[in-house]
Structures are given as C-alpha cells and as structure tokens.
Amino acid sequence: MRSNPINPYPRAEKEMSAAINSGHSTIALAWNRRVEKKGITKSILILNKNKRVPILRFNIKAEFGQGLSNILPLIKWQFQLMKWLYKNRKNYDLIHAYDFDTVLPALLMKIFFKKKYIYDICDFYIDAFHVPKFIKPLIKKMDFLAINKAEKTILVNETRLSQIKGSKPKEIVFIHNTPIDTNIKYEKCMSFSKPTIFYGGILSDRRMILETIEICKRHKEWNLFIAGYGRLEKECEKAANNYKNIKFIGKKNYDEIINYTRKATVIFACYDPSVPNHKYSSPNKLYEAMMCGKPIVVSKDTGVDELVVSEKIGISCNYNEQSLEEAYSYLLNNRDISEEMGSRARKLYDEKYNWEIMENRIEEMYKTIK
Numbered sequence: 001m002r003s004n005p006i007n008p009y010p011r012a013e014k015e016m017s018a019a020i021n022s023g024h025s026t027i028a029l030a031w032n033r034r035v036e037k038k039g040i041t042k043s044i045l046i047l048n049k050n051k052r053v054p055i056l057r058f059n060i061k062a063e064f065g066q067g068l069s070n071i072l073p074l075i076k077w078q079f080q081l082m083k084w085l086y087k088n089r090k091n092y093d094l095i096h097a098y099d100f101d102t103v104l105p106a107l108l109m110k111i112f113f114k115k116k117y118i119y120d121i122c123d124f125y126i127d128a129f130h131v132p133k134f135i136k137p138l139i140k141k142m143d144f145l146a147i148n149k150a151e152k153t154i155l156v157n158e159t160r161l162s163q164i165k166g167s168k169p170k171e172i173v174f175i176h177n178t179p180i181d182t183n184i185k186y187e188k189c190m191s192f193s194k195p196t197i198f199y200g201g202i203l204s205d206r207r208m209i210l211e212t213i214e215i216c217k218r219h220k221e222w223n224l225f226i227a228g229y230g231r232l233e234k235e236c237e238k239a240a241n242n243y244k245n246i247k248f249i250g251k252k253n254y255d256e257i258i259n260y261t262r263k264a265t266v267i268f269a270c271y272d273p274s275v276p277n278h279k280y281s282s283p284n285k286l287y288e289a290m291m292c293g294k295p296i297v298v299s300k301d302t303g304v305d306e307l308v309v310s311e312k313i314g315i316s317c318n319y320n321e322q323s324l325e326e327a328y329s330y331l332l333n334n335r336d337i338s339e340e341m342g343s344r345a346r347k348l349y350d351e352k353y354n355w356e357i358m359e360n361r362i363e364e365m366y367k368t369i370k
Contacts, residue, residue: 043057281303
C-alpha cells in the first residue's frame with residue numbers, strides 16, 4: 001500500500017518483485033490523486049523479468065505537497081484502504097504498508113483481525129510534512145505504536161535510527177533506495193554534447209530546482225535537463241520555453257530516468273536542511289548516480305552529505321544559490337575530477353549498495369514471517 005500512484009514508484013516495484021521471489025503473490029493498492037475517473041481503476045504492473053502484479057488505484061483527487069490542506073482526501077484514502085482490507089481480509093496474509101498515511105489501516109487490521117504487517121518508513125511523518133505543533137505528539141505516539149506492532153520495520157538508511165528513537169520495533173531491516181543494476185558499460189555510454197546537469201524526480205520546493213534553473217540561465221555553456229512532475233512544472237516549462245539550454249522533458253518512466261542519468265555529467269539532490277526529515281534523506285538520485293557512475297551535488301546537513309564527502313563521490317554545498325553554482329562550476333569545468341568521482345561512485349555501488357544485496361535482505365525478511 002502506497003499513497004502515490006506507483007506509476008512509477010521503483011522502491012515498491014522492486015520490493016514486490018523480491019516478495020514474489022520469496023514465494024508470495026502480491027497486489028498493489030495505490031492512491032491516484034490526478035483523478036481521471038471515479039472509484040477504483042484496475043490494471044497490471046509489469047515488473048522486472050516480466051512479473052505481473054495487479055494494481056488497484058484509488059481515484060481520490062488531491063495535490064502533492066499540500067500538507068493538511070489535503071486532510072479530507074487523506075481521510076477518504078484511509079477509509080477506502082480500510083474498507084478494502086476488511087472486505088478482502090480472507091484473501092491476504094501480510095500487508096506491506098508505506099509510511100504513516102497507509103499504516104493505520106494495517107494497524108487496525110492487526111488489532112481487530114490479527115493480520116500481520118510490515119511498516120516501511122520512507123519518510124517519518126511529523127518530520128517530513130507540515131504538521132501543526134499541537135498534534136505532533138499524538139501523531140508521533142500513533143506512529144510509534146505502529147512501529148511497535150509491526151512484524152518488521154524497514155528504514156531507508158542507518159541514520160534513521162535516531163529519528164525513531166523511543167520506539168520498540170521487533171526487528172529493523174535497512175533497505176537503501178538503490179536501483180537494479182542495468183548492466184550498462186557506463187564508460188562507453190553516449191553523453192550530451194555540452195556539460196549537462198540532470199534532475200529527475202518530484203518537482204517541489206526546497207530541492208534547489210528553481211535555483212539551478214537560475215544558474216543555468218547565466219551559464220548557457222551548460223545544459224540542464226529536468227524530468228518529473230509536481231507543483232513546479234509550470235516554472236520548469238516556462239524556463240525551457242525561454243532558454244535553449246534548459247530542457248523540461250516532463251514525466252518519464254524509470255528506464256528513461258536512468259538513461260538520462262547515464263548521459264548527464266552531474267546529478268543533483270539538494271534538499272533544504274531546515275526540514276527535519278531532510279537531515280535523514282536517502283534520495284533515489286544518490287544511488288542512481290552511483291550505479292551510473294556519475295558525481296552528485298548534495299546539500300550539507302542532509303544525511304547523505306557525509307557519505308558523499310567521505311567517499312569522494314561528489315560535492316556537498318551550502319543550501320544557497322552561490323554555493324550551488326560553485327559546485328556545478330567545479331564539476332563541469334574539471335571533467336577529469338568528475339570522472340574520477342563517478343568511477344568511485346560505481347565501485348561503491350558494486351561493493352556495498354547494489355540491489356542484489358538489498359533484494360536478499362527483503363527475501364530473507366519475508367521468509368522469516370510465519
């Protein structure tokens with residue numbers, strides 16, 4: 001269960017594939033906020049190696065990144081999940097719930113019907129979203145209860161342990177947001193004619209997207225490619241219409257995102273460190289850059305900056321436009337250094353973060369739940 005359309009959502013897709021490998025059949029329940037029709041839309045997800053998973057998308061209109069202004073759609077989403085779980089309670093034996101906005105129905109099914117569930121925490125709710133101070137203690141208490149009752153709790157990296165300090169999980173499994181190796185010979189991969197910065201992901205505030213656009217308006221000797229969807233789409237499209245070196249390519253499937261990552265010179269994942277959840281960030285783009293052998297620019301004090309600096313696989317900059325511009329200039333104007341960082345990144349992926357390691361952990365986790 002995931003509160004986005006899983007279209008795509010690589011983490012869920014890879015974990016479902018691992019669940020199938022360990023002997024489970026799976027079904028996905030997802031939230032489609034950009035409503036095309038009312039009710040539930042049924043279709044089939046095609047996973048790697050042509051695995052097929054039924055997916056039910058609950059069509060409930062809402063916006064991304066709007067916090068409590070989405071409270072009514074969020075309640076409706078919870079109600080619809082609970083309704084489906086109750087109605088189909090004899091047809092499943094295990095629930096894999098992502099984040100606080102899907103785990104409460106799973107918790108209720110555990111309490112009243114003894115259903116087992118896994119709690120996969122991608123974002124700790126009170127740190128990741130705009131939650132009023134008066135209600136934070138209650139949500140944290142409910143979140144900790146969900147952690148304590150889960151058969152397994154999944155965290156995206158080891159730094160997240162401090163974020164859930166005070167809870168009592170039965171067992172913690174670390175599953176990093178790393179991609180499946182596409183077995184591309186990256187050193188022979190075609191690249192763009194100009195030094196190129198690439199971003200592929202959610203287009204929201206506090207990710208230095210607009211700042212990067214402003215920088216590339218001044219540096220016409222660089223290309224900027226932006227892929228994704230979200231509230232900044234119009235700004236990205238406007239910049240692309242006015243500047244030849246800025247390209248907005250919209251929503252792309254995951255293979256296309258990886259292809260652009262392979263072809264780019266530099267990747268960036270610069271989150272605002274003043275957002276509490278960003279101090280524990282584990283962005284897909286970090287691991288995608290590793291796999292594709294590309295250097296990455298990240299913000300200081302965002303959880304991944306120490307890894308990037310200590311392993312010499314990119315640059316950590318201050319969260320401001322000037323520092324970001326200096327980081328881009330250094331990497332784009334010193335291609336030998338960029339390529340060395342990229343080579344180290346690929347080696348790190350092979351030795352510590354490749355998907356086979358994570359997949360084995362998931363398969364073992366599923367097998368130990370009786």
